[in-house]
Amino acid sequence: MNYYHHFVIPFTAGLLFLVIVVAAKWIGWIKNLDAEQKGLIKRNIFGKASLHATWEVITESLLHRRIFQKNFLLGYMHMSLAFGWFLLIVMGNLETRFFTHGQMNPPYVPIFFEFFEHDLSTLRYKEIFTFVMDFLLLFVLSGVALAYMKRATSKPLGMKKATKHAFIDKLALTSLWLIFPLRLAAESVTAGLYDSGGFFTRWLGEAIVSLPGADMLYYPLWWAYSISLGLFFISVPFTRYMHIPTETLLIFLRKYGIREKNEHTSYTQVELNACSRCGICIDSCQLSSELGISNSQSTYFLKSLRDKKTTDYLTETCMLCGRCDFACPVGIENSTIRLNQRRETPASAINFGYVPTIEASKGKIAFFAGCMGQLTPSVTKATLTLFNAAGVEYTHIDKDATICCGRPLQVNGEESAAKELAQKNKQLIEGTGAQALVTTCPICARIFAESYGLSIPVYHHTQFLYQLAASGQLKLTPTSNLITYHDPCELGRGLGIYEEPRELLKFAGNLVEVKSSKTDSLCCGGSLAITSINQQQRSQIAIKTLESIGANDVDFVATACPLCKKTFTAASDENAILDVSEILVKACTNSRQSLKPEQKQRTKETSTVN
Amino acid sequence: MTKTVAIIGGGVAGLETAKQLNSLGYSVKLFEKTNTLGGHVAKWDRLFPNKRHASEVVSSLTLSQGNTQTLTETTVHSIKRENQGFVISANSSNHEADAVVLATGFELFPAEKKEEYGYGLFENVITSADLEQMFKKHGKPVMASGHKPVRIAFIHCVGSRDEKVNRPYCSKVCCVTAVKQAIEVKEALPNSEVFCFYMDLRTFGPGYEDLYKEAQSKGVTFIRGRLSESSEIEGGRVLIKAEDTLASTPLKMSVDIVVLMVGMSPLRSTNKLATDLGLSINADGFIAATDLHTNPTGTATNGVFVAGACTGPNNITDTVNAAKATALDVHNYLSR
Ligand SMILES: Cc1cc2nc3c(=O)[nH]c(=O)nc-3n(C[C@H](O)[C@H](O)[C@H](O)COP(=O)(O)OP(=O)(O)OC[C@H]3O[C@@H](n4cnc5c(N)ncnc54)[C@H](O)[C@@H]3O)c2cc1C
Numbered sequence: 028m029n030y031y032h033h034f035v036i037p038f039t040a041g042l043l044f045l046v047i048v049v050a051a052k053w054i055g056w057i058k059n060l061d062a063e064q065k066g067l068i069k070r071n072i073f074g075k076a077s078l079h080a081t082w083e084v085i086t087e088s089l090l091h092r093r094i095f096q097k098n099f100l101l102g103y104m105h106m107s108l109a110f111g112w113f114l115l116i117v118m119g120n121l122e123t124r125f126f127t128h129g130q131m132n133p134p135y136v137p138i139f140f141e142f143f144e145h146d147l148s149t150l151r152y153k154e155i156f157t158f159v160m161d162f163l164l165l166f167v168l169s170g171v172a173l174a175y176m177k178r179a180t181s182k183p184l185g186m187k188k189a190t191k192h193a194f195i196d197k198l199a200l201t202s203l204w205l206i207f208p209l210r211l212a213a214e215s216v217t218a219g220l221y222d223s224g225g226f227f228t229r230w231l232g233e234a235i236v237s238l239p240g241a242d243m244l245y246y247p248l249w250w251a252y253s254i255s256l257g258l259f260f261i262s263v264p265f266t267r268y269m270h271i272p273t274e275t276l277l278i279f280l281r282k283y284g285i286r287e288k289n290e291h292t293s294y295t296q297v298e299l300n301a302c303s304r305c306g307i308c309i310d311s312c313q314l315s316s317e318l319g320i321s322n323s324q325s326t327y328f329l330k331s332l333r334d335k336k337t338t339d340y341l342t343e344t345c346m347l348c349g350r351c352d353f354a355c356p357v358g359i360e361n362s363t364i365r366l367n368q369r370r371e372t373p374a375s376a377i378n379f380g381y382v383p384t385i386e387a388s389k390g391k392i393a394f395f396a397g398c399m400g401q402l403t404p405s406v407t408k409a410t411l412t413l414f415n416a417a418g419v420e421y422t423h424i425d426k427d428a429t430i431c432c433g434r435p436l437q438v439n440g441e442e443s444a445a446k447e448l449a450q451k452n453k454q455l456i457e458g459t460g461a462q463a464l465v466t467t468c469p470i471c472a473r474i475f476a477e478s479y480g481l482s483i484p485v486y487h488h489t490q491f492l493y494q495l496a497a498s499g500q501l502k503l504t505p506t507s508n509l510i511t512y513h514d515p516c517e518l519g520r521g522l523g524i525y526e527e528p529r530e531l532l533k534f535a536g537n538l539v540e541v542k543s544s545k546t547d548s549l550c551c552g553g554s555l556a557i558t559s560i561n562q563q564q565r566s567q568i569a570i571k572t573l574e575s576i577g578a579n580d581v582d583f584v585a586t587a588c589p590l591c592k593k594t595f596t597a598a599s600d601e602n603a604i605l606d607v608s609e610i611l612v613k614a615c616t617n618s619r620q621s622l623k624p625e626q627k628q629r630t631k632e633t634s635t636v637n
Numbered sequence: 638m639t640k641t642v643a644i645i646g647g648g649v650a651g652l653e654t655a656k657q658l659n660s661l662g663y664s665v666k667l668f669e670k671t672n673t674l675g676g677h678v679a680k681w682d683r684l685f686p687n688k689r690h691a692s693e694v695v696s697s698l699t700l701s702q703g704n705t706q707t708l709t710e711t712t713v714h715s716i717k718r719e720n721q722g723f724v725i726s727a728n729s730s731n732h733e734a735d736a737v738v739l740a741t742g743f744e745l746f747p748a749e750k751k752e753e754y755g756y757g758l759f760e761n762v763i764t765s766a767d768l769e770q771m772f773k774k775h776g777k778p779v780m781a782s783g784h785k786p787v788r789i790a791f792i793h794c795v796g797s798r799d800e801k802v803n804r805p806y807c808s809k810v811c812c813v814t815a816v817k818q819a820i821e822v823k824e825a826l827p828n829s830e831v832f833c834f835y836m837d838l839r840t841f842g843p844g845y846e847d848l849y850k851e852a853q854s855k856g857v858t859f860i861r862g863r864l865s866e867s868s869e870i871e872g873g874r875v876l877i878k879a880e881d882t883l884a885s886t887p888l889k890m891s892v893d894i895v896v897l898m899v900g901m902s903p904l905r906s907t908n909k910l911a912t913d914l915g916l917s918i919n920a921d922g923f924i925a926a927t928d929l930h931t932n933p934t935g936t937a938t939n940g941v942f943v944a945g946a947c948t949g950p951n952n953i954t955d956t957v958n959a960a961k962a963t964a965l966d967v968h969n970y971l972s973r
Pocket residue numbers: 645646647648649650651668669670671675676677678681683684685686711712713714740741742743744765766810814899900901904906944945946947951952953954956
């Protein structure tokens with residue numbers, strides 16, 4: 028059977044255009060990946076990763092599971108539009124296939140099938156098909172209705188600033204919103220005129236055609252439906268709707284193990300285009316909720332980068348706390364992209380050649396307190412007291428002088444200056460012949476682990492102390508203290524260390540778990556990655572964070588980062604803020620003999636106790 | 638009928654206000670939470686600018702109280718307006734008054750908050766207030782081990798002029814206190830070396846600049862620069878790191894005692910009383926005056942007055958002056 032009518036042209040042309048452009052973009056992006064990334068694709072494409080990716084496309088791109096978790100109505104809206112439309116296409120294809128006994132049809136046939144075929148009496152399972160098709164259409168329309176509502180009550184994001192895409196954005200939005208109402212109208216009128224359709228379209232169609240002159244609407248409606256589809260398809264590559272096809276590619280690439288590197292790659296382009304501008308990242312950002320800075324969040328930054336129009340303001344106004352990375356339903360590595368953008372534009376050629384290298388004596392464990400450790404001597408003291416209690420052979424490699432680990436420079440884009448310092452510290456660390464490096468500072472731990480390329484393992488002190496406590500080497504007897512724990516950004520979202528500090532605190536007292544914790548934990552406000560907010564603003568953030576972790580209802584607020592400790596202490600006079608190690612000292616029950624303060628052994632560089 | 642005035646705080650501000658109102662014929666109730674009168678001044682040994690004993694000032698004020706009813710070991714927890722007057726709840730009883738004077742003073746900046754300086758961690762890091770105690774007890778500074786210190790460093794602006802601990806204001810009295818204490822150390826231990834690390838020296842009052850000159854002539858070394866951190870070394874001595882900003886060089890020095898010139902911070906418990914009474918708090922955290930120039934002792938609430946260091950850092954002279962002004966304001970209010 029040959030189905031054709033001129034009105035299918037807008038749809039077909041639009042679809043063809045979209046397919047070609049998306050294919051060209053995908054090919055371009057994939058071709059420009061670097062050798063390592065391509066290798067990952069080759070290695071994984073025919074394996075389980077592809078299956079997992081397909082599953083994720085279903086749960087995320089179609090069902091929008093993560094948005095559901097954020098907000099039911101928002102999730103339902105996205106799901107009904109995406110999954111509903113998808114099912115309509117699938118069912119439409121099945122219906123056509125069944126009817127034409129497996130014949131291959133051009134893509135427009137199933138879309139406009141109700142136009143081409145009025146008498147479906149020969150269709151197997153006709154009742155089911157017509158019912159399901161109507162039902163799905165209503166399902167999608169309920170999503171469209173919600174979208175109208177959202178538009179009325181909360182301006183969709185990204186439409187505020189009228190850039191040169193404003194027209195095309197509006198065109199896309201209008202055509203998307205018209206598609207389903209037009210389809211309903213066209214199918215209903217058809218059903219009314221030809222006694223076809225399902226339970227809803229027939230009922231509506233009969234009502235419409237009973238009006239005088241309604242039959243004149245027949246062709247115009249099918250034309251309009253086709254044109255709205257065509258316009259929407261054509262606008263996709265130029266608007267945020269490009270996120271729909273791009274997210275699929277992103278999911279596959281990510282499942283193959285591709286990630287952002289320490290500079291932009293063509294994978295970054297995929298991430299930039301996968302942002303739906305849903306704006307969820309704005310709500311997750313404390314710069315917005317606490318300080319009212321609501322124009323620098325990832326949605327704006329990514330768009331500016333995609334349009335190659337980013338500014339220093341956008342690049343720099345971010346704490347790199349990583350909250351929005353975890354909040355983003357698409358899973359875009361927002362803060363890494365922002366960091367890489369900073370790397371592209373280092374402020375100046377800072378030179379640290381003059382910094383003298385330090386030498387340390389040998390020890391099995393190299394302990395590094397870092398600059399923040401110098402500012403929080405009680406954390407260092409507590410940690411070393413515990414080491415002594417557990418009989419750890421260590422050498423405190425930056426006791427007399429410390430060289431910055433380089434992370435503060437790194438987060439501000441000064442990669443080469445950071446490397447210079449890293450080189451000196453690496454020499455220091457490797458010179459000790461130690462088997463492991465332990466630091467109390469998550470900021471140092473992060474750069475040691477991610478960028479130093481050390482030959483020995485790096486532990487944050489909570490990890491190391493946890494091993495000591497779990498093996499019984501460090502003896503802890505719980506006190507009756509109530510303790511709440513604040514996840515530091517660099518330790519939690521940065522290094523993925525959530526459990527060890529908690530387990531340690533449970534050995535030492537009663538840990539009170541709070542709602543916003545782990546990946547969702549708030550930033551203390553002390554971030555080194557932002558220089559444009561002042562101390563008072565930092566304190567404002569800190570106070571809110573303390574509130575959210577219930578600081579007033581416990582005896583101690585524990586954290587595992589000296590910077591968090593300092594920031595909280597500055598902001599609040601009411602709460603006792605301690606490092607995990609300081610709390611452990613209170614619960615440590617190794618023999619008193621071994622609990623002598625660390626200073627007593629200071630004359631020897633390397634301490635051996637027991 | 639004699640009207641009653643409640644004065645909260647038995648420091649020099651409270652004592653002076655009480656004295657004045659008493660002689661104006663009011664019935665005065667003075668509430669003091671500790672068991673002694675005199676507030677912080679009672680803890681000091683000798684006073685700037687003339688090295689007079691602090692106890693003289695306190696006793697002269699306490700002895701001239703006349704009929705003032707002093708209630709020591711009585712903490713005022715809340716004050717409520719009722720009818721035309723006030724109900725003051727202290728410990729567990731209620732007292733009535735026609736007017737209220739807040740003279741609750743200040744608290745010392747908790748030096749532990751500046752953790753990098755090592756207070757509470759390193760035994761020979763002490764505060765200016767601790768040093769006053771040492772002078773009272775031993776007449777000279779001593780190390781925790783009982784040894785005689787040879788090198789002493791005074792660190793100015795600890796918990797003042799420091800955004801990082803949310804205390805951006807100058808505490809006014811600590812520069813001259815450091816100068817006074819440096820001289821006292823030199824007098825008690827002539828062979829000691831004494832250093833003052835300052836940002837800039839603010840010797841604003843009568844006789845203060847002379848004290849500074851005296852310190853210089855006695856061999857006290859003034860170094861412009863802020864302490865960055867300290868650590869403990871052998872024998873409980875302290876290694877301090879700072880930058881000499883005049884010479885533009887980083888500096889490391891080992892000393893026997895570090896004295897932190899702690900600032901005057903707002904007393905936290907006062908905020909509750911102030912909010913109860915509808916008073917506003919200024920940006921530094923002290924009770925805000927109605928008009929800085931023309932009404933420094935009045936408040937936004939009728940019948941409530943303030944005196945002394947609860948409105949901001951002050952020396953004794955200014956505190957006592959404020960107290961006299963407050964007494965007059967109270968009198969004008971009650972004889973309307
Ligand atoms: C280290 C140091 C040295 C100093 N040396 C000098 C010096 O040499 N010369 C000089 O002129 N100035 C000096 N000063 C300044 C001087 O101490 C102050 O000017 C003075 O203490 C202010 O007196 P005040 O009464 O306002 O406050 P405070 O002395 O603080 O007295 C307030 C009183 O109120 C009481 N109180 C608070 N709340 C309540 C409540 N709710 N209920 C009951 N009672 C309450 C407190 O217990 C306290 O006794 C020095 C300050 C410092 C920090």
